[in-house]
Amino acid sequence: MLRRALSVIDPGARCLFVDRGRPGHAHLGVSPSGAADHDSYALANRLVANRVGCTVLELLVGGLILRAEATLRIALTGAPRPVRIGDTPAAMNAPLTLRGGDVLSVGYGDPRRGVGVYTYLSAFGGFVADRVLGSASCDIFGGVGPSPIAIDDDLWLGSDADETSASVDVAPVRAAADPVVLHVLNGPRTDRFASDAVNQLCRGVYTVTPASNRVAIRLEGLPLARITQDELASEGIIAGAVQIPPDGRPIVFGPDHPTTGGYPVLAVVVAGDLGRAAQAQPGAHISFVRARPNA
DSSP states (O other): OOEEEEEEEEEOSEEEEEOSOOTTOGGGTOOOOOOSSHHHHHHHHHHTTBOTTOOEEEEESSOEEEEESSOEEEEEEESOOOEEETTEEEOSSSOEEEOTTOEEEEOOOOGGGOOOSEEEEEETTOBOOOOBTTBOOOBTTTTBSSOOOOTTOEEEEOSOBOTTSOOOSOOOOOOOOSSEEEEEEEOTTGGGBOTTHHHHHHHOEEEEOTTOOSSEEEEESSOOOBSOOOOOOOEEOOTTEEEOOTTOOOEEEOTTOOSEESSOEEEEEOGGGHHHHHTOOTTOEEEEEEOOTTO
């Protein structure tokens, strides 16, 4: 049974529906998309006792203001933001109750404190949004899935909850780090670089640029030179691929990455570190370390 739960007063910088994504459609030119930080997304659903895979809201930077149209249970995870219910401060990483007429506001964090990029809002029952190829995630690169949240939108909840789930009061979250450490494996095109190129990548410290988004994280730092400048035929890529364009500055692909790319992939970030990569805001530092082959 659907129920109208929230109305949008202000969507903030950008607010999207996301879930676990739509893997398996690269042959159609469709990226997996889904939550940029899967750990924070999964925690948001656990805190309100939703089933695995429920749709949540992914908020970029901050500024979201919602009005509750009914009593509901919510949780916010991911990049820490100042949260208020009316005039009362509220906690992140813990269940919260909104009552009809309450106004929830999610402010902007202090960028000097390395607060991260994406915050997740879950609600008991899961948000209802149009599904494309099995997913309600919005792919900003391919234009697949529901549109971003807009002013005056009504947000509806379903009944995709796990009534048997144990109640949770608060949950531990990973600590912020500087630099953000990303573990990598050798990519498929190491032959296009000097024999120690992956080691060079791991010796450097890179800075996230403002040109970064859900498609890719662009880095500034010591450029990596290719030993051949021959054109490379476009080939399949995955989230976490570390591609080296002609200027030598690494690009780390995110959830909305294109399905093919024409620059050589030197390394690949392991899946468990993709959330850390996504939360690295402009100005943050990133260092790479070699992962064990079974990571």
